[in-house]
Amino acid sequence: MRLAELSEQSGVSIATIKYYLRERLLPPGRRVTATQAEYDEAHLRRLRLVRAMIQVGGMPVATAREVLAHIDDESLGLTMRLGAATWALPQPPEAPLDDAASTDARQEVERLLEELGWDSVREVGDLSPVYRSLVTSLATLNGLGYPVSAAELLPYARQMEQIAIHDMDQLEDLPEGTEQVEAAVAAQVLYDPLLLTLRRLALEAETTRRYGMA
């Protein structure tokens, strides 16, 4: 399809598409004449993902470009490609890990991962910004007077495990490779806010079930 049709199909303006092309968030089309290029379904998919990252995920262009670079790294297997892309997603700011609060927090994280049997996550440990983010969050909560133990985290982690299993099941129907990694990143970015909204609605429903409307 031509640029105009890509714009129509995606609902993204031609000016914005040209901006994404300049910023290398979208690969160039296949040149057919000196002034025209041809785009395909892969461009449309990529365009949607870029918009999701920027508009829903609130990511800066540089972050989105880094995530895409990992998605496109065909030298890696699915685990590493998806892992690298996920690690490049924005994380809460990290606190230093060597103070006493962080040591305690790290112990709780280790206990939690052992209980869950998430051995691969333990092996990767500090290399993962997501692991570091969990340690930092627990240290922060501890400092705020809300200590959270591994035992308290466990039920939440179990629910998230069910969601991860469901997310991975969905991916199995897609063509292997880039399309799977794109879909996994989109699922992370798009469902994060939905999950928190559903959590609040669930609490409304459960409170009313237990205590009535008053």
Place this chain on the structure above:
Amino acid sequence: MRLAELSEQSGVSIATIKYYLRERLLPPGRRVTATQAEYDEAHLRRLRLVRAMIQVGGMPVATAREVLAHIDDESLGLTMRLGAATWALPQPPEAPLDDAASTDARQEVERLLEELGWDSVREVGDLSPVYRSLVTSLATLNGLGYPVSAAELLPYARQMEQIAIHDMDQLEDLPEGTEQVEAAVAAQVLYDPLLLTLRRLALEAETTRRYGMA
């Protein structure tokens, strides 16, 4: 306890506590002399909650004050107090609800709530900013080329229902009233970022389990 001890126990500086007192985020202590006031455990609890809302929840002072006003409204039953406090928490911006995308999104939300049996949430409907937020999110995703159906949302909502049941179970051990509402708001604010971090770690663990480390 005196101001200095409240500061020590909470880890919040005296200057910050005085600021919270001026901003009416913290009720005044019981005056014992012309220059000194006495604070109790309720002040300490409230101080922790205020810090959680501002530091973890990133809330403006005015929003935190509104949430607290609902927490303290003893004229309401638990459901309404908690509901009002939760509704005052920051929400994603709302889009207008009368365009075609929002009509479709609303139908999917209604289908989802019917399937879940969350009748109280359906009854409240548009009055709830959380309900409106879900409609808006779905309309936005639809506009981005990621239509999400009630059937696709259902497994996520079921997991969040399990978390809400767990959260409410925890509350039952607390003294009825203000302390329960405070704890429920704290659980919302503090566990939201933890849940998203745990979701990412769970995906790392599950990807490795299925596809190995490569």
